Amino acid sequence: MADKTDLKKTLDAYQAKRDRFRIVDVPDLRYLMIDGHGDPNGSPAFTEAVEALYPVAYTLKFAGKRELGRDYVVMPLEGQWWAQDMAAFTTSRDKSRWDWTLLILVPDWTTPEMFAAAVEQVRAKGGPARLGDVRLETLSEGRCVQTLHVGPFDAEAATLARMHDEFIPAHGLRRTGRHHEIYLSDFRRVAPEKQRTILRQPVEQVEPVEPAKTSAGPD
Template sequence: MKYEWRKQDKNLYLSKSKPEVIDVPAMNYFMIDGKGNPNDPSFSDYIEALYSLSYAVRMSYKSEIVPEGYYEYTVFPLEGIWDLAEEARDKEFLDKNKLIYTLMIRQPEFVTEKLARDIIERVKIKKSNKLLDKVKFNSIHEGLCVQMMHIGSYDDEPKSFRIMEEYCMANGLIRKEKTHREIYISDFRKTQPEKLKTVLRFKVTI
């Protein structure tokens, strides 16, 4: 049976439009670090690098050597961990040119470090994207988090973060760090800003 993240992992990707606590397990990702304004044209090169690798894994069953444990699945959504450069954190407005980010796409359990390296080398032969050299394959274990579904423009996310932080205060939870994760359920290239669906998540402690 095909693995569908929208069905098997609803708790991770289809959260409610109000805050909830979730324990996020360790998962493997192709990831790439960057900085600057995500509205710059070059930002799409980061996304293209990750998707080219992810779809290469998805189609690897057609290669001469099928990966051990391969199963059919839907490619996972794009995610990002976002932060600000130190000098921009105390400003009254968000300077997007000072953003620091790690973009990533989750990979299924059968992807090993060796397979990931092989996939990167194969794609580099076919694609001219120089950012492929910056892609890493790592595991991340977020653990206890608060998350909610934000519906609307990315610029309106602070409203949802305020709701999440109020939820933490009311439930004895402490936000561990200012960085946060975004999971892009909608395709921003095809969706009106007011209809975008983005899971917002940050780590907490009791």
């Protein structure tokens, strides 16, 4: 049996430092995904979405170990967040207007056939209510700016303002895709002030500049 793979450690796109912005080229990656809308805090819809993702993720892990001899660490929950007016997300924080897609990264050897078999296994055990809404899809983000935020989710606004209004335009970039968060801490078990979250924003080059790839800030 090969060593257990931990994609958080082997993928460069999952490396970030606190209060330090970094430009990174994210490769195409394969995820389990499920969509939703509205305030995630105490929301049955959000809870049901999480409950649908994890059984499939763990079933895929065990199938890969059993059938392919390849073991890996199940990746943390991630989320893409957006709103028709993005100010509802970045400044006013009107969570009732948020749309979201929750994600769990899976290894690139995960095939549609493996995914379909995993869903059927979970369903046979009396699967969660939203199991049928889970899909396997490749996400293409390309060039992104990201940083590590430590603290409560509602304290992200200042960091996002620096990313969106200072770092991105200063490097001749503009935002293109959806705001992406990677929850390195389990927010059900970790105190808000200790939560570690990678904040990622897809971008494109609009002005020719030659910036350093990281911003000034503490290591």
